[in-house]
Amino acid sequence: MTRIACAQIAPQLGAPDANSGVIVEQIRAAVTAGADVIVLPELATSGYMFDDADEARAHALPAATTSFANWIGAAGDAIVVGGFPEIGPDGLLYNSAVMLDATGVLGFYRKSHLWDREKLIFTPGAAVPQVLATRHGAIAVMICYDLEFPELTRPVALAGAELIAAPVNWPLFPRPEGEHPGEVINAMATARASKVAVACCDRTGVERGQPWTEGSVVVSPDGWVLDSVGSGAGIAIADVDLSVTHDKSLTAHVDLFGDRRPELY
Amino acid sequence: MTRIACAQIAPQLGAPDANSGVIVEQIRAAVTAGADVIVLPELATSGYMFDDADEARAHALPAATTSFANWIGAAGDAIVVGGFPEIGPDGLLYNSAVMLDATGVLGFYRKSHLWDREKLIFTPGAAVPQVLATRHGAIAVMICYDLEFPELTRPVALAGAELIAAPVNWPLFPRPEGEHPGEVINAMATARASKVAVACCDRTGVERGQPWTEGSVVVSPDGWVLDSVGSGAGIAIADVDLSVTHDKSLTAHVDLFGDRRPELY
Known part of the structure; x- marks a missing residue:
């Protein structure tokens, strides 16, 4: 079993030190709770609601081990995934995520589908997510x-991804009473369609007037919500048997991947 | 507005005349209720739980106008979509659907992704669904x-599909209390991802021991369930503004199709 945790926090714009403190505290709390994989929100180090590229640039970090030394120090035996604004070697800004463990950085990913005003600030990533083999599973990182x-x-x-780990900042949209957020329904359908676990870590805390969905969830490979945070800060945490993702069959004659018709697409 | 109806009926294996009667009755009822598009279940003319290909062959129909004369006679001003076992000119069996109106057959579609034991009976379709322009919208037919x-x-x-109309027979799978069926969650996510309406017409009535999800739904282009039938026979019916599907934007800088990155896929 792999214990997957999503730490729904409230990053503060313009307060990188405070954010760093909260992040390290939450990584430690999740490690203490036995988490093997810990997901943090998108742009966790900086907050989200930048007025413009200059403001984002002021809080951007290089994609380097040194930027995450305190995360690495807190990681214990866990894999940690979280978002940050990246200043690239090319001087461009990216909405990025890091995957790391106690030994250092395992990988970086640049968001390839920018949402709304992010397009005025960031450059979209030029590559699809890699599937990284870690000691706690084959993990692909996506952002929101x-x-x-x-x-x-x-x-x-x-x-071959067993888990999609997604730092997100889901702006709040209206939904009918009693329904999961649309983004969660999409995560459930994504898991179900490919028999893969999906962990989404959302944020909380109204920022420059923007409320958030507070929709952090751990979704099982059969598409059901195993744990969620709901309103406010907190950790969604659940045990998932990622080995079930290796077998895409549902019945004797149903295989979610084998049943594809690539010759038609 | 387009009024979309899904008539959740209980086809009986080996009783084509009774099935035909129920289908015509339900088409008339939906027309009377003002439906512009009427969806019937998969294999509505025959039932589903064939023991083998011979049994399916005994109930199969040619993909011809003559096979659906009574549907055509009942269609009024509506477009009707429903499933039947097809005996092809090649002698092979297909799990097919017809789209028709009062003027005759508009199109046929052969299920391209066969579920479970269907593989022992039917030949998979060799083409993806066409998008058919009808006077009640651009409709693509899929099966289950x-x-x-x-x-x-x-x-x-x-x-350019505005509506995906799907005859289905969803075998009942367990789900957590309070959740939509997984198939409905998938339909909601499908609608949401592409801003397209989705109408799924399931069946009812335990057949050879197989219970069904009874999950018929009309899903709006923003991914929410507008109406459903629930347990037993009945009609899910809802008005949908299909013109909203022409604009894939969600905000000033978000466009669900424009934001794709085809150069990466």
């Missing part, structure tokens, strides 16, 4: 709006 | 398991 594109989620599952 | 493949649902939306 990326998840809404089956063109991205299906291929990473086909490439 | 087809819907679970984003490789199929995304392209029909990109090709």
